[in-house]
Amino acid sequence: MSYGAADGIRTHGLLSHSHQADRWTSEQYNIWRCFCVLRRDRHNILSFTQTENTMHTSENPLIRVTDNSAYSLHTAVELFLEHCEARGLRAKSITFYAERLRLFTSRVCVPLEQVDAFSIRRYLLQRQREANSTHTVHADYRALRAFFSWCAREELLPRDPMEKVQPPKTDVVCKPPLTEEQIRALLDACRGTDWLRLRDYALVLTLLDTGLRASEVCMMTVADGTSETFLIRGKSRRDRLVCLSAETRLAIRKYLRAYPEPLTPESPLWWGTQGALTVYGVLQAVERIGKRAGLREHLGCHAFRRSFAVYSLRSGMSLEHLRELLGHRDFATLKHYVKLVEQDLKQAHAEHSPLRMLRKR
Template sequence: MLFEDVLEEYLYHCQAKGFTAKTMKNKRQEYKQLRLFLLEKRGINELENITAHDLKSYVRLKQKDGLQPQSIVSMFKMIKAFFNWCVKEGYLKENISKNVETPKVPKKILKGFTESEVQAMIDAFTYKNYFEARNKAIIAMLSDCGLRAMEIRGLETKNLKETTILVNGKGNKERYIFISPALKKILIRYERIKKEYFKDKHSYSKSYFLSYKGDQISHVGLDKVIKEAGIRVGIEDKRVSPHTFRHFFSVQCILNGIDIYTLSKLLGHSEISTTQRYLQSLEDFELIEKAMPSSPLMNIGRAKN
């Protein structure tokens, strides 16, 4: 069976499963590169003729091209998913990709924001105009809700209620996030200023955070807002990004007593292991502070007293 034909069927399968446009674009690009490699470098165009050795050669080629270990691992996850599907559909007897090793990814500890830095970034914006109010609300929501960049950009006004936000996450999976009184206060003022700013405009996007034209805020636009917050406060030794705010949210939740399973749901993670990676930058003193209340000896006899 032609490898190209099976790939096409699999991509329609993924589309039917509800994968995002970005994920589908990445899959198509990766599978196209793999197909060309197999055809041009290995002379293979039949699915049954592909071996683990061919896939190992493909990984080595990526390494020679200078692709970073994390990128290779992410790339090969897509390849594994395809071959796993082939086995389930009966096109192959075994998943040949399971015997292919990928490079080990060095563990990098993210240097997170402190509480004072986050508060300073929120305070760095005012309510003097729509953009200042919007930017303040964005930074506050990132800090207090731990949303992904795509989630905060795609947030629709109708999904914000009195005390909750309905978030449409990866793979179109929905989850609810609580709106704290501190965040609500900022959002109320933002909404009032937003309404005034757009009152004379005939139409604008249903998105909650808008550009000056009334369109959904772009990826570049969101990045500029976040970078501006870091510049105004003078943060130079840390990555100022949605991911770092998401990390801040995760660490604060754990330090405030939320268990990792609940946190995983709040973040929209499908696996606990993904959540655990967010917690690797807890400083030693924070771990000690967290561990003290749960000391077995300190808690012995408390129930009796």
């Protein structure tokens, strides 16, 4: 980035440091205008008189030097999304921020510098009154917190208005894991010699044996499915070790032998009638298995992930090992699984406490 020597106006390389003239060529002006449009910042387009082909200098009152106050709320959101993309965030995360922040800009029609804690609270309250769940409102809060924190770091705002906004409370619902009867019903629903039934049987065992997310299941290759251990890059973009039991590997081999098309070790592991399964395809397959098994509630991949965590803790696995196998960065997410195990302990205490014998007398 360079600056015009006479006036100190940012020209992003269009004028050199030694350039003493105050004239822009038509090509330079068009490049600068395209740059501003791409940045979605209409306030940054410098005044330009084509008849005189002259860039106004600091002595001319028509000049507008770009500063942070020139950014609109909409422009700041778009710049934040560019920042997220430059950081290499997943497309799903960028979509999360884009949807919630653009909804905020459509409801809060004030300049960026006028957004305060009161307007943010009113927006969150409006979202609550629209009968949104507490988790939806909390997601709005998280998106706004990330955005305004970035604005403060980039000095687009003198202070982060979210510092005075407390997070909305959420309903804590600890969903139980799949019971042993439900797991057996799911496996029985996959019995058969057809390659699709063999695939479903192997898929259920894989989900229950590893606790993988649906997106991670889609990453598995044929070589992964036939190995005792393999590496996978999950949600946090960190490679982690995944272990497959002998029963799971055997079920996968039976499915692969029955699959009608030849596959290489690098081929995707899970296939359907229309090709390799996507995340949506895996979710659909799991949902159909749940319906065949007669489960009343909707069955998703996370039910297997939750069951893997709870049964592992019940059998004595350490939290550190469970965190590594599930691919979590910290222990905060595991607290929900620990609560389910605590309920087991409370029930066991109520059934086997020595005081229970005294109550019977």
